[in-house]
């Protein structure tokens with residue numbers, strides 16, 4: 613399964629020739645920046661460069677479980693800003709939905725916690741939310757789930773919610789994977805699918821957080837890996853059939869869709 617050429621046309625031909633029937637996609641914050649959600653590590657606009665107001669010892673502390681236990685307030689200040697509801701999926705999200713509609717999307721591994729993949733219409737069972745999401749929440753001590761409406765209220769009012777169980781009163785947190793916490797079993801249970809993929813697309817991630825960042829290495833040696841990202845990351849480009857589509861991902865998916873003859877379909881999906 614070779615590409616005819618290591619560029620956009622090569623990938624489009626590979627797809628049009630029916631060689632990509634089990635596509636695995638990996639996504640990160642870059643696919644949501646055009647929705648208005650900052651990514652983490654971009655030097656000026658990234659979240660970590662803009663957290664001075666939270667007085668953190670270091671930027672990632674806002675998502676660190678030990679830090680949260682001592683001081684949950686910075687996280688809840690940020691959660692108020694990031695909470696799903698006010699953002700719309702981007703055309704990059706719609707591209708994922710399009711792949712699914714065409715029966716080509718084997719699995720989507722996302723690091724994003726914004727739930728925009730679901731909102732774009734990718735079914736929940738296709739998505740592995742590797743870093744969890746805001747969709748559920750629970751006590752960090754006894755793990756009891758916490759009601760969603762109370763969480764929405766707490767976030768809205770910038771209050772820190774506490775467990776309602778008698779004798780617990782632990783801190784409640786959205787089921788986002790913090791630094792120092794394990795990834796959901798779903799991530800490990802589905803990792804084997806990478807070796808079954810016949811095309812891998814990586815979009816909008818710096819591939820700097822493990823174990824997620826190691827996923828592309830599980831893709832078969834002879835299987836094309838396509839990176840659609842502002843910058844080259846994670847050693848993608850080192851294999852013979854790797855393809856770099858460097859630039860904005862919305863632009864990248866539009867070009868790829870166009871080359872596949874899907875552009876109108878994609879634009880229509882995004883509008884609806």
Ligand code: OAD
Pocket residue numbers: 639640641642643645646651652653654658675723724743788789790791815816817818819820821840841842843845859860861862
């Ligand atoms: P990063 O901020 O680390 O990386 C975002 C990547 O997307 C960078 O390589 C950007 O250059 C690129 N990018 C930004 N905007 C783009 C655009 N419009 N088009 C194309 N590329 C664009 O975000 P992640 O890789 O998602 O963890 O970060 C991984 C994890 O680190 C997150 O899940 C989060 C964070 O700590 C937790 O919160 C647990």
